[in-house]
Amino acid sequence: MAVPNPAVEKVPTGYKYGWNDPEMKSLHVMKKGLSREVVEEISRIKGEPQWMTDLRLKAYRHFEARPMPTWGGDMSQIDFQDIYYYVTATDKAVQSWDDVPDYIRRTYDRLGIPEAEKKYLAGVGGQYDSEVVYHNIRADLEKLGVIFLGTDEALIKYPEIFKEYFGTVIPANDNKLAALNTAVWSGGSFIYVPKGVHVELPLQAYFRINTENMGQFERTLIIADEGSSVHYVEGCTAPAYTTASLHSAVVEIIVKKGARVRYTTIQNWSHNVYNLVTKRAVAYEDAVMEWVDGNLGSHLTMKYPSIYLLGERAHGEVLSIAFAGSDQHQDAGGKVIHAAPNTTSLITSKSISQGTGRTSYRGLIKVYPGCHGSKSTVRCDALILSDEARSDTYPYMEIDEDDVTIGHEASVSKVGSEQLFYLMSRGMNEAEASAMIVNGFIEPIVKELPMEYAVEMNRLIQLQMEGAVG
Amino acid sequence: MTTGFAAGLRASAVAPGTVVTVMVDGRSVCVGHTLDGRWGAIEDVCTHDGGDLGDGELEGDAVECPRHGGRFDLFTGRVLALPPVVPVKAFPVHVEGDEIVVELS
Amino acid sequence: MSVQAPAALDANTVQQISSGEPGWLRTLRTDWWARVEAQPWPDPAEEEWRRTSLDDLPRDGGLLLDAPTATCDLDPLLAERGVIFSDLATAVREHADLVRAHIGRNDTLPAQMPFWGRSLAAWTGGTFLYVPKGVAIDGPLTARTELPSGAYTYLPHTLVVLEEDASATLLEEISSPDGQAVWFGGTADVQVGYGARLRYANLQRLGDGVWRIGAQRVEVGQDANVTTLNAEIGSAISKVGMDVRMTGKGGTSRLLGLLAAGGAQSIDFNSCQDLVGSHTTSDLLYLSALYDASHASFYGVTRVRPEAKQTSSYQECRNLLLSPNAGAEPIPVLEIETNDILRCGHGATAGAIDPVQRFYAQSRGMSADAAERMIVRGFFERVVAQIDSEPIKARVLDALVPRIGRTDEEAAA
Numbered sequence: 005m006a007v008p009n010p011a012v013e014k015v016p017t018g019y020k021y022g023w024n025d026p027e028m029k030s031l032h033v034m035k036k037g038l039s040r041e042v043v044e045e046i047s048r049i050k051g052e053p054q055w056m057t058d059l060r061l062k063a064y065r066h067f068e069a070r071p072m073p074t075w076g077g078d079m080s081q082i083d084f085q086d087i088y089y090y091v092t093a094t095d096k097a098v099q100s101w102d103d104v105p106d107y108i109r110r111t112y113d114r115l116g117i118p119e120a121e122k123k124y125l126a127g128v129g130g131q132y133d134s135e136v137v138y139h140n141i142r143a144d145l146e147k148l149g150v151i152f153l154g155t156d157e158a159l160i161k162y163p164e165i166f167k168e169y170f171g172t173v174i175p176a177n178d179n180k181l182a183a184l185n186t187a188v189w190s191g192g193s194f195i196y197v198p199k200g201v202h203v204e205l206p207l208q209a210y211f212r213i214n215t216e217n218m219g220q221f222e223r224t225l226i227i228a229d230e231g232s233s234v235h236y237v238e239g240c241t242a243p244a245y246t247t248a249s250l251h252s253a254v255v256e257i258i259v260k261k262g263a264r265v266r267y268t269t270i271q272n273w274s275h276n277v278y279n280l281v282t283k284r285a286v287a288y289e290d291a292v293m294e295w296v297d298g299n300l301g302s303h304l305t306m307k308y309p310s311i312y313l314l315g316e317r318a319h320g321e322v323l324s325i326a327f328a329g330s331d332q333h334q335d336a337g338g339k340v341i342h343a344a345p346n347t348t349s350l351i352t353s354k355s356i357s358q359g360t361g362r363t364s365y366r367g368l369i370k371v372y373p374g375c376h377g378s379k380s381t382v383r384c385d386a387l388i389l390s391d392e393a394r395s396d397t398y399p400y401m402e403i404d405e406d407d408v409t410i411g412h413e414a415s416v417s418k419v420g421s422e423q424l425f426y427l428m429s430r431g432m433n434e435a436e437a438s439a440m441i442v443n444g445f446i447e448p449i450v451k452e453l454p455m456e457y458a459v460e461m462n463r464l465i466q467l468q469m470e471g472a473v474g
Numbered sequence: 475m476t477t478g479f480a481a482g483l484r485a486s487a488v489a490p491g492t493v494v495t496v497m498v499d500g501r502s503v504c505v506g507h508t509l510d511g512r513w514g515a516i517e518d519v520c521t522h523d524g525g526d527l528g529d530g531e532l533e534g535d536a537v538e539c540p541r542h543g544g545r546f547d548l549f550t551g552r553v554l555a556l557p558p559v560v561p562v563k564a565f566p567v568h569v570e571g572d573e574i575v576v577e578l579s
Numbered sequence: 580m581s582v583q584a585p586a587a588l589d590a591n592t593v594q595q596i597s598s599g600e601p602g603w604l605r606t607l608r609t610d611w612w613a614r615v616e617a618q619p620w621p622d623p624a625e626e627e628w629r630r631t632s633l634d635d636l637p638r639d640g641g642l643l644l645d646a647p648t649a650t651c652d653l654d655p656l657l658a659e660r661g662v663i664f665s666d667l668a669t670a671v672r673e674h675a676d677l678v679r680a681h682i683g684r685n686d687t688l689p690a691q692m693p694f695w696g697r698s699l700a701a702w703t704g705g706t707f708l709y710v711p712k713g714v715a716i717d718g719p720l721t722a723r724t725e726l727p728s729g730a731y732t733y734l735p736h737t738l739v740v741l742e743e744d745a746s747a748t749l750l751e752e753i754s755s756p757d758g759q760a761v762w763f764g765g766t767a768d769v770q771v772g773y774g775a776r777l778r779y780a781n782l783q784r785l786g787d788g789v790w791r792i793g794a795q796r797v798e799v800g801q802d803a804n805v806t807t808l809n810a811e812i813g814s815a816i817s818k819v820g821m822d823v824r825m826t827g828k829g830g831t832s833r834l835l836g837l838l839a840a841g842g843a844q845s846i847d848f849n850s851c852q853d854l855v856g857s858h859t860t861s862d863l864l865y866l867s868a869l870y871d872a873s874h875a876s877f878y879g880v881t882r883v884r885p886e887a888k889q890t891s892s893y894q895e896c897r898n899l900l901l902s903p904n905a906g907a908e909p910i911p912v913l914e915i916e917t918n919d920i921l922r923c924g925h926g927a928t929a930g931a932i933d934p935v936q937r938f939y940a941q942s943r944g945m946s947a948d949a950a951e952r953m954i955v956r957g958f959f960e961r962v963v964a965q966i967d968s969e970p971i972k973a974r975v976l977d978a979l980v981p982r983i984g985r986t987d988e989e990a991a992a
């Protein structure tokens with residue numbers, strides 16, 4: 005009889021992306037640690053206008069002055085001086101696949117980008133060690149006037165529109181990690197969709213941390229002008245390391261009148277990564293903003309996609325899945341601020357904790373006075389798969405208008421023994437049966453994902469369940 | 475329309491490119507002096523967390539709240555950057571000699 | 580920044596109160612006062628204290644030394660069987676051993692300790708209910724206190740002890756005149772033994788200048804069954820902490836609340852349902868009707884410990900906002916540390932009366948006011964229906980009238 009190995013629970017077995025590319029060269033590697041000089045150097049290397057340099061330095065000042073948050077997960081092991089803040093593998097962004105250096109193409113081959121590019125994608129911004137190294141905008145999007153660039157390039161090419169919106173949704177001093185990002189940001193995507201333009205196929209980008217102690221500080225800015233629509237998909241993988249990695253991204257989204265934006269993230273960082281992200285959108289009159297947020301990896305994720313409903317009849321949705329295995333803590337959720345009448349919101353959170361993992365839902369529904377006719381529903385369901393796992397729910401509500409309907413429901417449960425029995429009596433083993441039940445549990449959110457993510461998600465759940473049982 | 479005087483604060487004491495909190499007729503007002511010499515005033519309460527704005531910074535025409543970076547237009551009170559969503563009241567202000575005069579109505 | 584305790588409430592006053600009391604009680608008070616002094620005043624940054632500022636807590640009035648005693652009527656037959664029901668000071672004189680065995684032995688949640696401690700050190704007034712093993716009391720016992728006019732501090736302590744298989748129903752009522760700045764810091768320590776059954780209702784009709792800072796600690800023993808009801812109608816500021824410990828296996832608790840607030844009232848409840856024993860059940864249902872510019876916050880934590888198997892819990896907080904300036908902050912929190920649960924969930928809502936309901940009532944010929952009264956009364960029914968004792972139900976409904984009005988049916992009856 006095989007002796008159960010508790011280590012199986014710690015890292016998913018057969019982690020298919022757990023490799024490190026030996027040929028990888030990191031050029032322009034700066035020394036570890038953060039200082040004014042590092043911030044200035046980053047700005048200088050990128051050839052940025054003075055206002056951005058000034059903003060970075062101001063943000064660095066705020067970062068130094070602010071204390072770490074005292075709530076959420078355990079961030080005591082993060083040493084900000086033990087991180088590289090800027091590395092680039094190539095010197096410029098490229099337009100066609102053929103221009104991408106070999107070892108990077110190999111990485112993307114293994115991630116399946118070429119297939120995806122052929123079948124589904126309009127363009128890909130690939131982030132490799134903080135730089136956008138591959139970028140392809142299809143001709144028809146260019147004709148429509150859609151801008152889809154790396155954020156660094158957008159700052160240089162479209163300075164007016166950049167300056168108009170950058171830092172208006174998440175200012176430099178919003179919180180400590182946003183201040184850090186504003187000081188050292190590099191890479192990320194910039195998207196502008198002109199009025200009335202509908203981008204049919206999802207725009208995607210991939211990320212990867214590949215240098216030990218490499219921090220990822222991408223900055224994404226999306227502007228959907230009136231009546232337009234776009235779907236942006238972000239998914240990341242990273243090889244396993246033993247020292248801490250820090251991922252502290254900022255995403256700002258502006259959804260103008262009548263426009264619609266969906267931002268999908270599937271995050272599967274290796275289990276040593278700290279994933280501390282600030283994501284916020286503003287939605288104007290009749291606009292729709294949807295966050296689809298899948299948190300599967302990392303050691304600690306703290307992320308609360310937010311929507312500020314600033315115009316009448318704006319609608320916001322957050323669909324969130326969190327999976328925490330042993331030694332993982334997913335502290336996620338969503339925030340919606342109702343700041344106009346007749347606005348609506350929906351937050352659906354499904355979380356699963358297994359082994360010694362911990363999932364926490366943390367959310368806020370705030371309704372300002374005068375926002376009559378507003379409605380919000382929050383639904384949090386948690387599945388705890390093992391005796392030592394843990395699940396928490398912290399739903400905040402600040403309701404200062406009477407003519408509203410605000411509701412929140414949550415449940416915590418385990419896999420029912422009758423359900424398991426039924427499936428196993430149909431010939432499945434316990435792992436297969438559990439995986440099926442768990443996949444059913446998250447199905448309402450998974451069905452909103454682009455197909456290849458849905459497939460990957462189901463496979464990842466399978467992998468996790470195999471680790472859990474036997 | 476009632477007028478008030480900035481309590482005990484001279485215009486020459488407010489350097490260009492800064493904001494200060496002053497009490498005007500019992501009300502807390504954030505007065506700003508832009509780099510190009512214009513004067514503006516807004517209610518000294520951030521509509522996001524209720525704290526003072528006068529402790530913050532002035533960048534161009536924008537008053538930046540020191541606690542979360544929210545920004546308000548010094549002359550109209552309009553929100554320029556989140557997290558605040560509700561604008562603040564703005565007051566006409568001018569300088570008479572070395573006296574700052576804020577018009578509260 | 581540390582804040583000083585009021586001049587009238589200090590070690591000397593504690594000495595003064597306990598002169599004439601037995602030595603053991605003097606020691607108990609002094610020990611608790613020492614703990615109070617060693618502990619900081621609540622920090623507004625703490626989660627439990629974020630929503631209520633204590634800056635304006637009235638502390639200029641001295642401690643009410645000549646406290647009005649609670650009127651406690653007890654059937655002599657019950658007294659013969661060993662039931663004790665009296666004001667606390669009388670109980671200390673006449674049943675010292677029993678009081679000594681149970682009073683001041685428990686801590687409560689850290690955030691409540693500053694007020695728990697003050698009450699245990701400086702209580703004047705309060706109630707003692709003791710029910711011996713196997714004694715079942717039909718009909719409610721009522722402890723009624725009418726506070727005098729004036730500005731003062733009053734910190735009564737209520738001690739309820741039910742031994743094995745005992746059964747009792749207790750109604751505590753407190754009222755005071757309007758327009759007086761009073762710090763009312765009543766605390767209650769409720770210990771329910773093996774298989775015992777308690778219904779405990781707290782009806783608060785304090786005047787509109789009163790700051791009620793209360794703490795209630797309830798320990799539910801093995802297979803015990805406890806229902807508590809807090810009916811909050813008066814006060815300027817009400818801040819109540821409820822500490823419910825399901826320590827014994829198989830215990831059940833139902834925590835009910837009816838809050839009807841108006842004016843500029845602010846009500847802030849914190850609860851902690853701590854499920855420690857296996858097969859325990861704890862459900863909470865708090866309903867608020869908020870008029871004028873009143874505001875209700877509710878921060879409730881349901882905690883299921885790793886060793887608590889097969890537990891069942893549901894926490895519900897529903898707020899009816901009846902005017903544009905009313906506000907609510909319901910925050911039901913779950914911290915679940917095992918997966919071996921039968922059921923666990925929570926729900927919270929806030930909003931106005933459903934316009935369809937209102938339209939329906941008015942289309943039946945009711946005035947807008949009458950429709951609202953009827954709907955609010957209907958909203959409260961989920962809790963009212965769970966009040967087992969008819970006399971208590973009647974008193975609670977009667978107390979609610981100044982706030983929610985009387986429905987046409989009730990007026991006609």
